[in-house]
Amino acid sequence: MSDVGFVAVGYGVTAVALAGYAWRVLARGRRLSALVPQERRRWM
Amino acid sequence: MTTSAQVETPRRRRGRNERLATTSSRFTRALGVIALLMGASALLLALVISPPEVTQGDAVRLFYLHVPLAVAGGYLGVGLLAVGSIGYLWKRTTFWDLLAASAAELALIFTALTLLTGSLWGRPVWGTYWEWDPRLTLTAVLFVLLIGYRAMRTASVDPQLRARRSAVIGLLAAADVPLIRMSVDWWRGLHQTATLNPLNPSLDGMMLFTFFWSMVSFAVLFLWLLVHRFRVAWLEEQLADRALDEAIAQRRAEAPQTP
Amino acid sequence: MDRGGLLMWRDALLVAGKDLRIEFRSKIALNQIAPFALVVLLLFAFALDPDRGFLGEATPGLFWITVLLSTLLVVQRSYAVEAADSGRDSLRLTGLDPAGVFLGKAAAVFVVLALLEVGLAAGVRLMYDTSLRGWPVLVVASLAATTGLVAAGTMYGALAAGLRARETLLPLLFLPVVAPVMIGGTRAFAAALDGSSGEGWRWCGLLITFAVAYVALGMLLFEPLLEDS
Numbered sequence: 001m002s003d004v005g006f007v008a009v010g011y012g013v014t015a016v017a018l019a020g021y022a023w024r025v026l027a028r029g030r031r032l033s034a035l036v037p038q039e040r041r042r043w044m
Numbered sequence: 045m046t047t048s049a050q051v052e053t054p055r056r057r058r059g060r061n062e063r064l065a066t067t068s069s070r071f072t073r074a075l076g077v078i079a080l081l082m083g084a085s086a087l088l089l090a091l092v093i094s095p096p097e098v099t100q101g102d103a104v105r106l107f108y109l110h111v112p113l114a115v116a117g118g119y120l121g122v123g124l125l126a127v128g129s130i131g132y133l134w135k136r137t138t139f140w141d142l143l144a145a146s147a148a149e150l151a152l153i154f155t156a157l158t159l160l161t162g163s164l165w166g167r168p169v170w171g172t173y174w175e176w177d178p179r180l181t182l183t184a185v186l187f188v189l190l191i192g193y194r195a196m197r198t199a200s201v202d203p204q205l206r207a208r209r210s211a212v213i214g215l216l217a218a219a220d221v222p223l224i225r226m227s228v229d230w231w232r233g234l235h236q237t238a239t240l241n242p243l244n245p246s247l248d249g250m251m252l253f254t255f256f257w258s259m260v261s262f263a264v265l266f267l268w269l270l271v272h273r274f275r276v277a278w279l280e281e282q283l284a285d286r287a288l289d290e291a292i293a294q295r296r297a298e299a300p301q302t303p
Numbered sequence: 304m305d306r307g308g309l310l311m312w313r314d315a316l317l318v319a320g321k322d323l324r325i326e327f328r329s330k331i332a333l334n335q336i337a338p339f340a341l342v343v344l345l346l347f348a349f350a351l352d353p354d355r356g357f358l359g360e361a362t363p364g365l366f367w368i369t370v371l372l373s374t375l376l377v378v379q380r381s382y383a384v385e386a387a388d389s390g391r392d393s394l395r396l397t398g399l400d401p402a403g404v405f406l407g408k409a410a411a412v413f414v415v416l417a418l419l420e421v422g423l424a425a426g427v428r429l430m431y432d433t434s435l436r437g438w439p440v441l442v443v444a445s446l447a448a449t450t451g452l453v454a455a456g457t458m459y460g461a462l463a464a465g466l467r468a469r470e471t472l473l474p475l476l477f478l479p480v481v482a483p484v485m486i487g488g489t490r491a492f493a494a495a496l497d498g499s500s501g502e503g504w505r506w507c508g509l510l511i512t513f514a515v516a517y518v519a520l521g522m523l524l525f526e527p528l529l530e531d532s
Binding site: 185188189199209212217224228232257 | 455458460462466467468472475479480482483486487488499503506509512513518520524527528530
Binding site: 042 | 065066069082087101105110113153156157167222275276278279282287
C-alpha cells in the first residue's frame, strides 16, 4: 500500500467512526428526550 | 408537583415535545456549525493545500489527524475526566459524575483512533505498525486505563456507588498518567524514534498552520460531542428516576386494595 | 503529632493486626498463594528453554510478573475476608479513620507480599541459577516497588470489592496502573544484576515516587470507598 493508501485509510476510518458515534449520540438523544418532560431537560 | 402529573406530561404535550425532542440547543447548533466548517477547512488544508514533507512524503498528512486526536482525547478528555471526578467527590452531584463519564467515553474513542492513526503512520515512516515509542506506549496504557473506567461504570448498578467508585478510578487514572509518562520516557529514553515536533523551526509555515488549525478544530468537535453526550447521559438519569417514581406511584395505587 | 494523627496510626495498627491474625490462622497465603507463585516460576521455565540462559537474562521481568500476579491474589484475599458476614459494614461502623484503615490493610498486604518476595528471590536463585548481585539496589527497589504495589492494590481491591464482576474487574483496573512499577522494578533489578547500580538507583527514584504518590492518594481517597455497603 502506498503512503496515500495509509492516509486514506486513516482519514476514512476516523471519519466513519466519529460520524457514526455522533449519529448514535444524536439519535439516542432524540429518542430519550421525547420521553422526558420538557421541564426536566435543563438546556431547553 | 405530583407524580401523576409527571407521568402524564409527555403524553399531553406530545406534539410540542416531538418537535423539540432533541439534545440540541442554540448553543450546540452554533458549536456544531463551527465544528463542521472548521473540520471541512482543516480537511482541505491537511489533504490538499499543505505540501508533502521532505522525508515522510504524504504520510505526514496523517499527523494532522493523529496529533489533534491525541491532544483532544489525552489532554481534554482525561483532563475533564479528572475535573469531573474531583468535582463529584467534592460536591457529590450528578452533574460532575456525568461530566466525568461523558469525557471518559469520548477520551476512549479518541484514544483508540489515536492508536489506529499512529500505527497507520508508523507503517510507511518507521516500517512497522508498532514501535515501543514512549508516547505510543503511554497512549496504549491510557487506552487500557479508560477501558477499566468504562468497565467499572458498566459493572455497577447502584448509581451512587457507581458515581463514587468511578470518581476514585478516574482520579487515580489521571494521576497515574504523569507517572507512566515518566517511566516510559526513561524506559525508551535511548531509543528515540522519529516523530514530528510541531515546534520544530524547520517546519514549513503552511504545515505548522494546518497543524494548529486541525488541533483547534478537533477541540471544538470534542466539545460539541461532549455536550451532546452529557445531555444523553442526563436524560438517561432522568428516565431512571422517572421509572422509579412510576414504580412507587403504582405500588401506592395498589395499596388501598390490600389494606 | 496531633491527636488525630496518632489515632490514624493506632487504627492502622488495629486493622493490620486483624488482617494478619486472620492470615496467620487461615494460612491462605502460605498454603495457596506461595505455591501458586512457585508454579508460575515453573511455568516460565517450561516456556523459556532453561538450557540457553534465557531464564537468567529474563529473571527481573519474570520475578516482577510473578509478584504482580501474586499481588492480585493477596489483595483479593484481603477483601474476600471482609465480604463474608458483612465485615465491610462492621469495619465502617467501627468509626475507624479511613486513612488508618487504608494504611492498615496495605501494611498487612505488604507483610505478606514482602515475605513472598523473599521466597521468590530464593526460588529464582535456585531454579534459574541467577546470581543475586547489587544487594542495596535490590532491597531498596523491592521495598519501594512493594509499597507502591500494595498501595495501588489496596485501592483497587476496595474499588472492585462487593461488585459481582470483582474477580475480572480487579486485574483490568490494577495491572495497567502499575505499569510504572513493572518497568521500574524490572529495570532496577536488571541494572543491579548487571553490576551497574548507578542506573539502578535512578529507577529506585521512580519506584519511590510511585509509592509516595499512591500512599498519599490512598489516604486521601479511601473514605468514599468505605461509605457504601
